[in-house]
Amino acid sequence: MAVSSDRPIIIKRIKKISGGHHGGAWKVAYADFVTAMMAFFLLMWLINTTSPEQKKGIADYFAPASVSASTSGSGGILGGTALGQDGGNAKGSQATVEKLAPQAPPDMQTDNPSGSPKDLDSASEAALREALQKKEEAAFQSAAASLRQALQDMPELAELSKQILIDQTPEGLRIQLVDQEGRSMFEEGSTRPNPRAQILLRAIAKVVNQLPNRINVSGHTSASTGGVKADSDWTLSSGRANASRQILQGSGVDPDRIYQVAGKAAADPLYPDDPMLPGNRRITMVLLREAPVLPPDGGL
Numbered sequence: 001m002a003v004s005s006d007r008p009i010i011i012k013r014i015k016k017i018s019g020g021h022h023g024g025a026w027k028v029a030y031a032d033f034v035t036a037m038m039a040f041f042l043l044m045w046l047i048n049t050t051s052p053e054q055k056k057g058i059a060d061y062f063a064p065a066s067v068s069a070s071t072s073g074s075g076g077i078l079g080g081t082a083l084g085q086d087g088g089n090a091k092g093s094q095a096t097v098e099k100l101a102p103q104a105p106p107d108m109q110t111d112n113p114s115g116s117p118k119d120l121d122s123a124s125e126a127a128l129r130e131a132l133q134k135k136e137e138a139a140f141q142s143a144a145a146s147l148r149q150a151l152q153d154m155p156e157l158a159e160l161s162k163q164i165l166i167d168q169t170p171e172g173l174r175i176q177l178v179d180q181e182g183r184s185m186f187e188e189g190s191t192r193p194n195p196r197a198q199i200l201l202r203a204i205a206k207v208v209n210q211l212p213n214r215i216n217v218s219g220h221t222s223a224s225t226g227g228v229k230a231d232s233d234w235t236l237s238s239g240r241a242n243a244s245r246q247i248l249q250g251s252g253v254d255p256d257r258i259y260q261v262a263g264k265a266a267a268d269p270l271y272p273d274d275p276m277l278p279g280n281r282r283i284t285m286v287l288l289r290e291a292p293v294l295p296p297d298g299g300l
Contacts, residue, residue: 215253
């Protein structure tokens with residue numbers, strides 16, 4: 001049997017529906033849910049990291065600012081037991097600040113209208129003196145270090161470094177030029193410093209010029225044989241102190257900074273147990289501690 005070539009061609013069209021009957025709406029809902037959860041956990045984290053005072057301040061910030069001043073409950077959505085100072089008519093975060101402000105101790109309370117404690121003047125003066133003392137201590141230490149460094153850096157001073165004593169006293173920074181056995185600062189019976197002493201005095205003047213403090217210069221002699229204090233030692237010690245002052249001023253020290261020049265003879269020996277030692281013959285320079293300039297009558 002022959003097959004007919006005129007058979008009809010049938011084309012089937014299949015309509016595809018993606019996602020079924022739900023469509024893509026669930027994705028939008030899921031995204032909203034994830035966003036809400038993220039915001040929730042972020043809020044919980046912020047609440048956990050804030051202090052009670054910050055929470056109180058935030059609550060006061062969002063409290064209604066203008067509500068009826070009635071002290072009875074309003075009974076509405078903004079109602080409460082009462083609209084007191086910390087309720088709807090509160091003063092914002094000021095109430096929190098007032099609660100956190102510490103009370104002054106009883107001994108600090110005063111009847112002074114300005115609210116200043118009675119010992120404010122004395123406390124301020126003590127603090128000023130302490131600050132000045134610390135500043136002077138640092139300046140004295142720096143000056144002493146500079147002088148020691150200068151003695152090490154200059155060959156002509158290296159051998160003389162043992163004849164300089166530097167220390168701090170209640171009076172101030174003390175620098176002493178002392179005699180050694182066979183190494184005197186002055187010729188016997190003379191008030192003029194020898195070249196060795198002049199070199200040391202000029203080196204000291206360079207360091208002294210770095211500070212504004214006033215200066216005391218005093219001369220000392222050793223006791224005579226048998227511990228006798230000769231009358232001529234007063235004139236000799238004062239002349240040596242004055243000669244040292246002249247060298248300091250010639251090296252640039254302001255004359256107005258010289259506060260006192262004195263001769264003490266053998267009355268203040270460096271070695272009291274042996275007043276005849278050569279080390280008792282010396283020139284002492286003291287950079288005086290300065291008192292702070294305070295307002296008159298303790299006023300501030």
